[in-house]
Amino acid sequence: MSAQDIRGKSAIVGMATAGIGEAPGFSAMELLGQAAVAAVADAGLRMQDIDGVFAATSAHAFPTMSVVEHLGLRPRYFDSTNVGGSSFELHLLQATLALEAGLCDAALVCYGSNQRTAGGRLVSMSEPQWHETPYNPRHPITAYGLAASRHMHAYGTTREQLADVALAARGWANLNPDAFARGPLTKDEILSSRMISDPLTKADCCLVTDGAAACVLTRADRAKDLHAKPVYFLGAGAANYHRSIVAMPDLATTAAADSGPRALEMAGITRKDLDLVMLYDAFTINTILFLEDLGFCAKGEGGAFVEDGRIAPGGELAVNTNGGGLSCVHPGMYGLFLIAEAVAQIRGGTGERQIENCDLALCHGNGGTLSSQCTAILGSEATL
Amino acid sequence: MTHTNAIKAGPQATYEHYLEQGKFMIQRAKSTGEYVFFPRAITPTGATDFEWVQAAGTGTVYAITVNRGRSGSTNVALIELDEGVRMMSTLPDVETAPIGARVIARIEEAEGGNRVVFDMLEGEAA
Numbered sequence: 001m002s003a004q005d006i007r008g009k010s011a012i013v014g015m016a017t018a019g020i021g022e023a024p025g026f027s028a029m030e031l032l033g034q035a036a037v038a039a040v041a042d043a044g045l046r047m048q049d050i051d052g053v054f055a056a057t058s059a060h061a062f063p064t065m066s067v068v069e070h071l072g073l074r075p076r077y078f079d080s081t082n083v084g085g086s087s088f089e090l091h092l093l094q095a096t097l098a099l100e101a102g103l104c105d106a107a108l109v110c111y112g113s114n115q116r117t118a119g120g121r122l123v124s125m126s127e128p129q130w131h132e133t134p135y136n137p138r139h140p141i142t143a144y145g146l147a148a149s150r151h152m153h154a155y156g157t158t159r160e161q162l163a164d165v166a167l168a169a170r171g172w173a174n175l176n177p178d179a180f181a182r183g184p185l186t187k188d189e190i191l192s193s194r195m196i197s198d199p200l201t202k203a204d205c206c207l208v209t210d211g212a213a214a215c216v217l218t219r220a221d222r223a224k225d226l227h228a229k230p231v232y233f234l235g236a237g238a239a240n241y242h243r244s245i246v247a248m249p250d251l252a253t254t255a256a257a258d259s260g261p262r263a264l265e266m267a268g269i270t271r272k273d274l275d276l277v278m279l280y281d282a283f284t285i286n287t288i289l290f291l292e293d294l295g296f297c298a299k300g301e302g303g304a305f306v307e308d309g310r311i312a313p314g315g316e317l318a319v320n321t322n323g324g325g326l327s328c329v330h331p332g333m334y335g336l337f338l339i340a341e342a343v344a345q346i347r348g349g350t351g352e353r354q355i356e357n358c359d360l361a362l363c364h365g366n367g368g369t370l371s372s373q374c375t376a377i378l379g380s381e382a383t384l
Numbered sequence: 385m386t387h388t389n390a391i392k393a394g395p396q397a398t399y400e401h402y403l404e405q406g407k408f409m410i411q412r413a414k415s416t417g418e419y420v421f422f423p424r425a426i427t428p429t430g431a432t433d434f435e436w437v438q439a440a441g442t443g444t445v446y447a448i449t450v451n452r453g454r455s456g457s458t459n460v461a462l463i464e465l466d467e468g469v470r471m472m473s474t475l476p477d478v479e480t481a482p483i484g485a486r487v488i489a490r491i492e493e494a495e496g497g498n499r500v501v502f503d504m505l506e507g508e509a510a
Contacts, residue, residue, distance in 0.1 A: 130396060131422035132472045134499035137460050138451050145449030146462055153447075153483040198450040198480065246422065246462060246472045251447050 003235075003266045008384045010096040010107075011223035011230035014043025014216035015343040020329045021180040023210040024117045028059040029070050031212035032112025036071055039214035044226050045106055047071055050216070052104030053078040054095050056087035057111055058125055058332045067110060077104040083240070084367025085280055087111075088335040089374035093236035095217045105218065109339075112212035113331035124332070126368075129244045138197065140282065141205060143245035143369035145197035148285040150251035152199060155300035157288065159199055161307060163190040165284040166203050166326055168312035173323025175313060175353035180209050181327040204284040206325035206334070213336040215343065220384075229347045232384060234269070234360075236376040237262025245369040252300075255373040256293035256364060263362070263375035269383075271295055275358045276345050277317060278338040280366035281324040287311070290364050291319075294375070313353070321345060321353050335365035335374075342378050359383050395423030398436065403498045406491055409436045410467060421469035441489035442466045442505065450480050463487060463502055475502050 016038030019031040026034075032055075040047050053075045055063035064078040077098045081090055088109055095107035126139065137143065151157045167187055173179035185203075193203035223230035239255035239262070242248045264271065271294065279290040288302035296317065297305040305311075311319035322328040322341040329337050342361035344350050359380040366373060393401065395411065399422075402409040412419050413431035426432050448461040459480050463473050475481055476492065487502040 134494060134496065135460050135472050135474045136451070136458065137472065142449055142451060142460050145451075146447040146460070149449055149483060150447040195450075195452050197452070198448075200449075244422075244472075246470055251462070 004268065006096050006100055007234050007266055007268060008232050009100050009220055010217045010233045011220050012215045012233070012339070012343055012378070013218055013223050013227040013230050014039040014041070014045065015340055016042055016214055017337065017340050018212040019114070020178055020211045021209050022116055023114060026114055026210075028057060028112045028114045029066055031114060031210060032057070032067065032110050032214065033070050035112065035212040035214040036067070036108060036110050039216050040108070042227070043216040043218075045216065047073065049106045050108045051076045052095060052098055052107035054091035054107060054109040055080060055111065056082040056091070056333060058113060058115070061125075075104065083372035083374065085282065085333045085335045086365030086367035086372045086374040087333065088339060089236060089363055089365035089376040090238055092217070092233055092339070092376045093238070096233050099217060099219050107217040108214060109217065109336065110212070110214035111333060111336045113333070114210045115332050116208050116210045129246070132244060132246065140369055141197040141200060144283040144285055145200045146245055147251045147289070147370055148199050148283070151285060151289065154252045155303065157303035159191060160187070161288065161303035162199070162204055162284040163187050164306045165281065165287045165311070166190050168306065168309065168315070169281060169320055169324040169326035171309070171312040172321050172353060173327035175351070176323050176328060177351070179323035179328040180207055181323070200283055200285070206282045206330035207327070209329050209331050211329045211331035211337065213340050215336070215339060230381065231343045231346045232379050232381070234377040234379045234383060235263045235266030236374065237266065238372070238374045240372045242371055243368060248370060252289070254289050254293050254366075254370050256290050256375065259373040259375040260294040260364070263377050267377035267379070269360060269377065271362070274360050274362050275318065275355055276321060276342060276361040277319045278342050278361060278363045279320060280334055280338060280364055281320060281326050282330070282334070282366060284326065286366060287319065289370070290366070294362070294364060318355050321355065335367075338363040338365060339376070339378070346378060346380050395425060395434075399423040400497065402436065403491065403500070406498070408439045408441060408489055408491060408500050410439045410465070410469065411435070412437050419467040419469045421465070421471050439489065440466050443487055443489070443502070445481050445483050445485045445487060446470055448480055448483060461502070471500070473500055473502050475504065477503060
């Protein structure tokens with residue numbers, strides 16, 4: 001069996017989000033539960049049909065145990081792989097392997113967080129790195145500030161170009177009624193926003209919101225019986241070289257340069273075939289790094305690439321059409337919301353922001369401090 | 385200066401022990417000559433025959449950010465030591481520094497123990 005053999009072998013037949021933005025009065029697990037119940041209903045299944053559970057959160061040491069208990073499940077297969085915000089792109093791959101091996105028949109991938117109403121700060125279970133602690137880094141932003149400084153030094157990337165990323169995200173959010181940060185935003189406002197970790201300002205940072213998401217996967221052969229428009233798993237790839245930003249080989253190049261080609265090869269497509277590109281934009285520099293490392297432009301040209309609204313509504317490349325972590329939702333681990341938007345676009349009917357004939361989407365998850373990089377490719381029935 | 389098996393402890397504890405004695409020591413694999421930092425058990429090529437050697441102390445600013453806060457600002461830098469390895473540190477006496485700037489280490493007493501910080505090396509261009 002080769003990696004290509006699992007192309008198209010599973011499909012997302014149920015997808016839901018819950019509590020995007022602010023959800024006062026609900027715990028992280030309650031929000032996750034809402035999303036899970038809605039996703040299972042969307043798949044036309046009963047909760048008791050779920051026999052595979054894949055979960056990661058920032059609030060639970062043993063996420064699948066908590067999910068199983070909360071939802072009353074008795075799964076045969078479960079996996080709490082936690083590679084930060086990229087966990088869920090990897091869960092799609094692991095769920096597909098488990099389904100294909102017959103280890104489970106209906107896989108639930110889920111996440112939930114109430115970090116905004118619980119305190120308004122990014123909640124992290126991330127342990128301090130002993131060799132960093134004496135210097136008081138404020139991760140994650142310190143790490144991303146360091147990476148941005150290096151990218152600017154190596155390639156002449158400017159704060160104006162970072163602002164273009166935030167501007168494009170807001171443009172898309174303004175077309176998405178579910179996005180948390182909507183309304184007019186100018187480049188001047190972004191550039192004059194409070195500096196937090198040079199060269200990144202508050203406007204270069206993702207939101208701190210509540211939110212939960214869940215999806216249900218089955219083997220492709222029964223997908224059509226469960227949902228009118230299954231969204232097929234076509235490929236995934238992962239790469240990881242470091243944990244601490246200190247150990248990142250080149251701060252201006254991420255492991256997406258390896259995860260992307262692996263995912264595209266499994267899917268048997270080229271990036272020109274893609275209708276939608278969902279990139280984990282925890283900070284504005286991420287979008288530029290991932291556009292380069294995934295090959296949408298040459299290394300070092302990401303800054304110029306995002307100028308003049310190229311990734312904004314009406315631009316050449318549809319990137320982060322929900323408004324991204326910057327303007328739509330970011331509850332701490334955003335990876336499953338990339339998948340939610342890809343599923344919504346491929347199914348169609350997202351309203352003003354809908355891409356015409358959206359058949360192929362790339363979801364790129366990022367975990368840690370530019371550490372774990374996981375890319376997944378999803379497609380409509382037409383791409384099988 | 386070379387110390388092998390000077391202390392029966394793991395790499396982190398050994399590094400911190402030297403630091404408390406005012407010494408900035410890093411590991412080098414005898415067989416391959418590779419340096420590593422932070423201290424650990426194996427080099428990227430698989431060597432484990434480490435000895436502890438005094439770091440030259442000179443290096444270059446590889447990346448730098450300034451954490452801005454209400455109670456003041458401090459820079460956090462990644463310094464590439466001349467031995468070829470990278471470490472997180474800070475330049476306490478300047479607000480920030482250009483990437484590529486030459487720097488030299490000193491040991492500073494800090495809350496929680498000694499730490500290695502860096503000063504600008506005057507008169508040395510990047």
